[in-house]
Amino acid sequence: MSTGENCLKGNLESFMQKVMAKNPGEKEFHQAVQEVATCIMPFIDKNPKYQKAKILERMVEAERAIIFRVPWVDDKGEVQVNRGYRVEMNSAIGPYKGGLRFHPTVSLSVMKFLAFEQVLKNSLTTLPMGGGKGGSDFDPRGKSDNEVMHFCQAFMSELFRHIGPNTDVPAGDIGVGGREIGYLFGQYKKLKNEFTGVLTGKGITWGGSLIRPEATGYGTVYFLEEMLKTRGETVEGKTIAISGYGNVGTYFIEKINELGGKVVTIGDEYGYVYDPDGIKGEKLDFLKDLWVIHRRPAKDYANEFNLKWVEGKRPWEVPCDIAVPTATQNEIDGPDAKNLIENGCWCVAESSNMPSTLQAIEVFQEAKILFAPGKAVNAGGVAVSGLEMAQNSMRYNWSREEVDQKLRNIMQNIHEQCVRFGKHGDYINYVEGANLAGFVKVADAMLEQGIV
Numbered sequence: 001m002s003t004g005e006n007c008l009k010g011n012l013e014s015f016m017q018k019v020m021a022k023n024p025g026e027k028e029f030h031q032a033v034q035e036v037a038t039c040i041m042p043f044i045d046k047n048p049k050y051q052k053a054k055i056l057e058r059m060v061e062a063e064r065a066i067i068f069r070v071p072w073v074d075d076k077g078e079v080q081v082n083r084g085y086r087v088e089m090n091s092a093i094g095p096y097k098g099g100l101r102f103h104p105t106v107s108l109s110v111m112k113f114l115a116f117e118q119v120l121k122n123s124l125t126t127l128p129m130g131g132g133k134g135g136s137d138f139d140p141r142g143k144s145d146n147e148v149m150h151f152c153q154a155f156m157s158e159l160f161r162h163i164g165p166n167t168d169v170p171a172g173d174i175g176v177g178g179r180e181i182g183y184l185f186g187q188y189k190k191l192k193n194e195f196t197g198v199l200t201g202k203g204i205t206w207g208g209s210l211i212r213p214e215a216t217g218y219g220t221v222y223f224l225e226e227m228l229k230t231r232g233e234t235v236e237g238k239t240i241a242i243s244g245y246g247n248v249g250t251y252f253i254e255k256i257n258e259l260g261g262k263v264v265t266i267g268d269e270y271g272y273v274y275d276p277d278g279i280k281g282e283k284l285d286f287l288k289d290l291w292v293i294h295r296r297p298a299k300d301y302a303n304e305f306n307l308k309w310v311e312g313k314r315p316w317e318v319p320c321d322i323a324v325p326t327a328t329q330n331e332i333d334g335p336d337a338k339n340l341i342e343n344g345c346w347c348v349a350e351s352s353n354m355p356s357t358l359q360a361i362e363v364f365q366e367a368k369i370l371f372a373p374g375k376a377v378n379a380g381g382v383a384v385s386g387l388e389m390a391q392n393s394m395r396y397n398w399s400r401e402e403v404d405q406k407l408r409n410i411m412q413n414i415h416e417q418c419v420r421f422g423k424h425g426d427y428i429n430y431v432e433g434a435n436l437a438g439f440v441k442v443a444d445a446m447l448e449q450g451i452v
């Protein structure tokens with residue numbers, strides 16, 4: 001290793017030590033920062049203006065992080081207490097924008113890693129959106145509709161004072177779909193007495209955008225198509241393993257089926273289903289409601305169609321051409337990554353946020369397979385949220401075809417940016433490309449806006 005490389009390694013270590021000391025125990029946040037800093041620090045070294053203004057040091061510090069109590073009453077009349085969060089990470093290029101997650105694993109660390117990733121992702125879309133994320137440790141599974149509504153109303157009773165159409169615009173994420181956005185919006189409107197585009201993912205009759213429900217899944221496919229083109233390939237005839245079967249997973253399958261690919265797995269934290277004939281027709285119709293409407297486990301799909309259920313394992317042991325994680329963070333570890341490659345997988349497109357551990361990323365990059373990170377691959381969801389905001393401001397709606405075309409253009413543009421910033425000879429380092437392209441726009445805006 002040269003003296004310059006040693007010096008950079010030393011800078012990264014000392015930077016990470018400071019981040020870890022300031023954010024003790026927040027392992028997901030450390031992981032997200034480390035992945036980004038590893039790519040950005042050599043670039044900052046060559047562009048001292050970013051160092052002088054301490055841009056990266058400022059970017060890892062949330063502009064604001066709100067933690068609040070969410071008390072509500074369940075169907076038995078018992079008081080329940082959950083914890084709510086909204087991390088407003090960076091507003092250099094627009095209002096804070098990012099989803100709300102309702103899941104028992106939600107913690108400050110999870111919220112901060114998601115908000116940090118969101119800043120760079122939103123920048124990649126080229127739309128004027130800053131980054132934020134929020135949520136609660138509330139678990140919607142097994143709750144009645146009435147309980148979900150009461151929880152959403154209690155959550156918004158605090159959140160409403162921190163958000164607004166020009167300040168912070170939340171949307172859905174794990175456990176938050178159209179139903180939850182409806183209850184959250186209703187409570188916001190009641191409290192503020194105004195009808196504004198304060199949330200995205202709204203119903204079509206009250207300000208939502210066509211294609212928003214489909215956007216993350218479809219956008220993933222559009223990005224995947226661009227990746228495959230770099231090797232002269234298409235989706236047609238490819239066998240694909242995925243994990244989650246919620247909003248992202250089901251619309252991903254829908255678009256893959258249209259293009260002649262075959263999705264053979266879905267799963268959850270309890271195991272996975274192997275469906276070698278592919279998830280299509282009435283099986284996809286069944287799957288679409290399974291989580292998004294009923295919040296039921298993946299095993300129900302195996303039982304319904306008499307398929308193999310593999311208890312306690314992840315789908316990454318199944319032979320496939322392409323793997324697309326669509327569930328949650330750190331769902332592919334080092335051994336999973338090795339398994340995938342040994343079984344013939346040559347492309348991994350991350351549709352969930354930070355699904356691969358740092359070790360898994362290393363395995364994919366060393367094997368030089370096509371590998372692209374969530375912040376690029378899954379940016380279609382927030383991109384159409386940005387289009388929903390634009391339509392709300394204009395008090396106008398674009399057609400399904402118009403939104404879909406804009407989504408496709410945005411995903412192609414993100415792919416071009418990844419190539420521009422990440423190409424090394426024949427190999428495209430999509431992680432480096434996405435991080436650098438996302439960083440430059442935010443960093444330049446921060447420089448122009450002074451030390452704030």
Ligand SMILES: NC(=O)C1=CN([C@@H]2O[C@H](COP(=O)(O)OP(=O)(O)OC[C@H]3O[C@@H](n4cnc5c(N)ncnc54)[C@H](O)[C@@H]3O)[C@@H](O)[C@H]2O)C=CC1
Binds near residue numbers: 172176244247378379
């Ligand atoms: N909804 C959106 O527009 C976007 C979502 N994402 C990411 O995509 C992923 C999926 O989100 P959605 O489909 O919206 O959520 P969802 O709530 O509709 O579906 C979540 C899926 O993940 C599974 N799951 C949840 N926790 C799990 C765990 N601990 N282990 C294994 N499986 C688990 C559930 O069973 C379900 O199949 C998340 O990582 C989310 O952050 C990223 C960009 C946009």
Ligand SMILES: O=C(O)CCC(=O)C(=O)O
Binds near residue numbers: 200381385
């Ligand atoms: O649509 C949005 O605002 C956010 C989507 C989201 O949460 C994400 O991109 O991870």
